[in-house]
Amino acid sequence: MASRATRRARPQPAAPDPIVAALVGVLGRDRVRDDAAERSLLAHDASVFSGGAAGPVCFPTSTEEVQAVVRTAVAHGRAVVPRGAGTGLAGGAIPLGRPVVVVTTKMNRILDVDLDDRVAWVEPGVVNLDLTTYLRPLGYHFAPDPSSQQACTIGGNVANNSGGPHCLAYGVTGQHVLALDVVLPDGELVRLGGLDAEPPAYDLRGAFIGGEGTLGIATLIAVRITKNPLRVRTLLLAFDTIEDAATTVGSVIAAGIVPAAMEVMDRRITAAVESFVHAGYPLDAGAVLLVEVDGPEEGTAVDAERVVEIGRANGATTVRVAATEEERALLWKGRKTAFGAVAKIAPSYYLQDTVVPRSALPGVLQSVYEIAERHDLMVVNVFHAGDGNLHPLLLFDSREHGAIERVHAAGREIVEVSLAAGGVLSGEHGIGVEKRDYMPLQFSDVDLDHQNRLRRAFDPACRANPGKVLPSGHSCADIQALERVPAGLWG
Amino acid sequence: MADDALEAFATEVGARGPVAVEGARTRWSTGGELEPGARLLRAPEGIVEHRPEEMTVRVRAGTPVDELHCELAAFGQRTALPRRGGTVGGALAVGEDDVCALGRGRVRDALLQVRYVSAEGAVVTGGGPTVKNVTGYDLCRLFVGSLGTLGLIGEVILRTNPVPPVSRWLRADGTDPFAALDVLFRPSAVLFDGRATWVHLEGHAADVEAERRTLSAVPTAGGGWTECEDGPVLPPHRWSFRPSELRQLDGAVLGAYVASVGVGTVFASHSPPPRPQAPALRALAERVKHAFDPGGRLNPGRHVALLAP
Ligand SMILES: Cc1cc2nc3c(=O)[nH]c(=O)nc-3n(C[C@H](O)[C@H](O)[C@H](O)COP(=O)(O)OP(=O)(O)OC[C@H]3O[C@@H](n4cnc5c(N)ncnc54)[C@H](O)[C@@H]3O)c2cc1C
Numbered sequence: 001m002a003s004r005a006t007r008r009a010r011p012q013p014a015a016p017d018p019i020v021a022a023l024v025g026v027l028g029r030d031r032v033r034d035d036a037a038e039r040s041l042l043a044h045d046a047s048v049f050s051g052g053a054a055g056p057v058c059f060p061t062s063t064e065e066v067q068a069v070v071r072t073a074v075a076h077g078r079a080v081v082p083r084g085a086g087t088g089l090a091g092g093a094i095p096l097g098r099p100v101v102v103v104t105t106k107m108n109r110i111l112d113v114d115l116d117d118r119v120a121w122v123e124p125g126v127v128n129l130d131l132t133t134y135l136r137p138l139g140y141h142f143a144p145d146p147s148s149q150q151a152c153t154i155g156g157n158v159a160n161n162s163g164g165p166h167c168l169a170y171g172v173t174g175q176h177v178l179a180l181d182v183v184l185p186d187g188e189l190v191r192l193g194g195l196d197a198e199p200p201a202y203d204l205r206g207a208f209i210g211g212e213g214t215l216g217i218a219t220l221i222a223v224r225i226t227k228n229p230l231r232v233r234t235l236l237l238a239f240d241t242i243e244d245a246a247t248t249v250g251s252v253i254a255a256g257i258v259p260a261a262m263e264v265m266d267r268r269i270t271a272a273v274e275s276f277v278h279a280g281y282p283l284d285a286g287a288v289l290l291v292e293v294d295g296p297e298e299g300t301a302v303d304a305e306r307v308v309e310i311g312r313a314n315g316a317t318t319v320r321v322a323a324t325e326e327e328r329a330l331l332w333k334g335r336k337t338a339f340g341a342v343a344k345i346a347p348s349y350y351l352q353d354t355v356v357p358r359s360a361l362p363g364v365l366q367s368v369y370e371i372a373e374r375h376d377l378m379v380v381n382v383f384h385a386g387d388g389n390l391h392p393l394l395l396f397d398s399r400e401h402g403a404i405e406r407v408h409a410a411g412r413e414i415v416e417v418s419l420a421a422g423g424v425l426s427g428e429h430g431i432g433v434e435k436r437d438y439m440p441l442q443f444s445d446v447d448l449d450h451q452n453r454l455r456r457a458f459d460p461a462c463r464a465n466p467g468k469v470l471p472s473g474h475s476c477a478d479i480q481a482l483e484r485v486p487a488g489l490w491g
Numbered sequence: 492m493a494d495d496a497l498e499a500f501a502t503e504v505g506a507r508g509p510v511a512v513e514g515a516r517t518r519w520s521t522g523g524e525l526e527p528g529a530r531l532l533r534a535p536e537g538i539v540e541h542r543p544e545e546m547t548v549r550v551r552a553g554t555p556v557d558e559l560h561c562e563l564a565a566f567g568q569r570t571a572l573p574r575r576g577g578t579v580g581g582a583l584a585v586g587e588d589d590v591c592a593l594g595r596g597r598v599r600d601a602l603l604q605v606r607y608v609s610a611e612g613a614v615v616t617g618g619g620p621t622v623k624n625v626t627g628y629d630l631c632r633l634f635v636g637s638l639g640t641l642g643l644i645g646e647v648i649l650r651t652n653p654v655p656p657v658s659r660w661l662r663a664d665g666t667d668p669f670a671a672l673d674v675l676f677r678p679s680a681v682l683f684d685g686r687a688t689w690v691h692l693e694g695h696a697a698d699v700e701a702e703r704r705t706l707s708a709v710p711t712a713g714g715g716w717t718e719c720e721d722g723p724v725l726p727p728h729r730w731s732f733r734p735s736e737l738r739q740l741d742g743a744v745l746g747a748y749v750a751s752v753g754v755g756t757v758f759a760s761h762s763p764p765p766r767p768q769a770p771a772l773r774a775l776a777e778r779v780k781h782a783f784d785p786g787g788r789l790n791p792g793r794h795v796a797l798l799a800p
Contacts, residue, residue: 114735116669116734116735116738117733117734117735118734118753160625161625161629163623163625167623171600172623172625174600174629174632175597175600184771184775188771188774188775189771190769190771190772190775191769191772192772194733195733195734195755196731196732196733196736196755197588197731197732197734197751197754197755197756198586198587198588198636198729198731198755198756199731200731200766200768200795200796201768201772201776201795201796202633202636202637202641202776202779202780202795203586203599203632203633203635203636203637204633204772204775204776204779205632206599206629206631206632206633206635207628207629207630207632207633207779209629209632210625210628210629211628211629227676227677230676250544253544253545253546254543254544256567256568256653257653258546258652258653295676295677295694295698296676296677296694296695296698296701296702297697297698297701298694298695298696298697298698298701299694299695299698302695355619355621355622355623355624356621357542357545357620357621358544358545359542359544359545384623387621387622387623388621388622388623389623422620422621423619423620423621424619424620424621424624424626425626426624426625426626427621427623427624427625428623428625429625430625431625431626431627435626439626439627442619442626442627443616443626443627444616446609446613446614446615447615447616447617448627450609450615450617450630450642450783451617451627451628451630453782453783454628454630454633454779454782455628456782457775457778457779457781457782458775458778460778469627469628470627
């Protein structure tokens with residue numbers, strides 16, 4: 001007895017993780033980190049979730065190195081979590097149960113751009129905006145433009161099938177990825193999709209996209225590049241109420257117009273943004289609607305005019321047309337830095353991401369404000385209105401007792417209201433750990449079983465990013481070590 | 492949402508014995524001949540709900556594509572499904588794009604929600620009803636082009652698109668189709684048969700006119716660009732190339748052909764050879780097939796790697 005007590009009293013130096021030496025053998029000492037600081041940094045992403053626990057952190061620079069790392073993990077019976085820039089908002093990159101973390105940021109080369117095939121070959125760690133900046137002088141761009149595009153990686157975009165304001169007309173990441181080299185969870189390398197018109201196989205490229213790191217690691221990505229539009233017109237419409245702005249959005253679509261982007265910001269977020277970027281956003285409006293139409297000359301002129309008409313018919317109080325490229329850039333800067341501007345209002349935010357039919361937007365927005373009020377939370381709305389993609393930000397102070405529980409409860413109600421309106425759990429941020437346990441609200445047991453069949457075909461041994469996407473009982477979450485983790489994830 | 496037609500289809504499919512779904516047989520041999528002895532079924536028919544204001548349509552798989560497009564046209568809308576007869580389910584199972592794919596979009600991007608009957612006879616839903624959705628794994632993309640080998644499609648929700656106000660076909664002899672593609676902003680098709688080039692333009696009248704003027708700068712053998720009623724007649728077989736490979740097509744191998752420039756599809760009178768699949772990819776595809784249809788009862792004899800003979 002006594003000896004056991006003494007042993008407990010003296011803290012043991014942490015035993016070295018047995019896999020580290022093997023990983024160092026593969027990548028060298030510089031590119032394997034096992035220190036507490038690095039591991040605790042990578043236990044988080046941009047979401048509000050904590051409770052992650054990273055194992056050794058690896059920085060491979062090639063497909064072969066990723067394969068070697070994955071094979072080493074397999075040999076040691078360890079799971080692997082791919083990670084890009086860590087800007088994910090659903091906890092997709094949060095390591096559960098001390099897996100090996102494979103960070104792609106050192107695989108950041110743009111390898112080739114072919115204008116004949118209209119394709120760019122990139123490594124997964126290329127930052128989204130870097131590709132578009134690179135393509136600009138050629139007259140092309142990469143269409144998916146998440147608001148986080150200055151930081152997020154194309155590998156992360158692929159894994160989350162990310163969207164962005166301009167995905168309304170151009171489609172989300174999945175429409176812009178032609179081929180992928182993927183290191184499967186057993187270390188095998190496969191090429192999914194292809195540059196040819198109709199690659200001969202199941203569309204496993206399509207199935208992989210949005211897999212949130214649970215189907216393998218993308219190590220090379222061929223993306224479609226898009227010709228820059230001939231003309232861009234950016235409009236800012238102000239409304240007394242957010243419902244009027246939302247009704248306008250539905251009416252524009254119903255009129256057969258698909259603008260490049262339609263984004264709504266409510267009064268509070270507009271004020272926060274304006275004090276940040278000084279773009280001349282109206283401070284007295286209940287909500288503003290940022291609309292961009294692009295394409296050829298005539299089409300954009302006609303569409304812009306009709307959008308203004310529809311806006312006025314729905315109560316637009318003012319309409320401003322960006323006269324210069326600078327003015328346009330400033331308006332977009334406001335929209336894209338909106339989440340950052342929130343810091344001026346509250347120390348923390350929890351960002352929800354659901355989609356509802358566009359015609360349901362006014363009613364669902366109303367409910368969102370009511371839910372927040374009921375839970376004594378401040379909410380601001382800034383979202384991709386054009387495709388019905390809501391982004392309510394629930395603002396809170398995590399030091400305040402009980403705040404996180406109220407946020408959690410409100411978040412769940414927003415999900416329920418969205419589903420009841422004919423919507424879905426996530427429009428672009430993914431399921432990750434955040435919405436894993438909500439999946440049964442949208443899908444039946446049989447549906448989830450079929451999703452798991454796809455997952456298990458890629459990853460029979462449940463080694464890739466376990467504990468994500470599918471609720472336990474339907475997935476690798478039933479691995480013993482992971483069962484306990486999620487309970488403490490919030491906060 | 493329970494649907495009696497879908498439930499009845501599931502009961503018909505049952506859980507035992509080889510089954511296949513018969514559409515309009517427009518692409519019956521794609522992926523190989525059906526094994527004899529498979530029970531032939533028809534998918535339920537009918538447009539369940541068109542929501543023009545959402546740009547979505549819920550339609551049962553046995554509905555003819557023409558009927559769907561006719562209904563949508565009344566509201567100024569269309570889908571990416573190819574205009575070549577057949578049923579909605581058949582078009583999705585085969586996954587071929589329309590010849591004007593550059594303008595109408597790709598079939599694989601059009602399927603928002605799929606409801607299918609599994610090998611066990613259960614109704615399964617993948618995807619969701621909204622135009623944007625990343626909830627869970629993307630079974631929709633997996634099903635497009637799967638030739639009914641993973642599940643039998645019963646009902647789908649498709650994305651619809653507005654029909655542009657003006658549409659024109661132009662034709663010229665002895666011109667460079669790649670130069671045409673290059674100068675145009677977003678043509679909906681550029682087709683080339685080795686001699687003549689066809690261009691399909693869509694949009695607002697003034698933009699189509701402007702594109703036409705742009706095109707007139709691309710030299711022709713004489714005669715310039717003339718308007719025509721329609722594009723060329725397409726030979727029956729489909730070959731799949733990289734867009735850049737269309738610069739060196741070999742008529743001796745293809746026979747008569749029409750190439751879709753900027754896309755890579757070549758419609759040819761000769762059939763394409765089977766295309767090899769890397770072993771690791773093949774193994775993965777087999778695991779997928781086995782996971783969804785362990786007994787191999789769904790459309791037996793059909794293999795996704797084989798294109799139409
Ligand atoms: C301020 C802000 C604004 C945002 N705006 C948008 C927006 O407008 N639209 C939008 O869609 N999202 C948005 N996001 C969310 C996020 O930026 C995107 O999901 C982004 O694509 C994540 O990229 P990442 O490199 O940070 O990936 P990470 O967060 O590092 O990882 C995300 C997921 O991808 C997996 N993964 C990463 N790399 C690979 C790979 N190579 N192979 C396989 N799996 C991989 C990870 O395991 C994880 O599951 C925003 C986030 C923030 C913080």
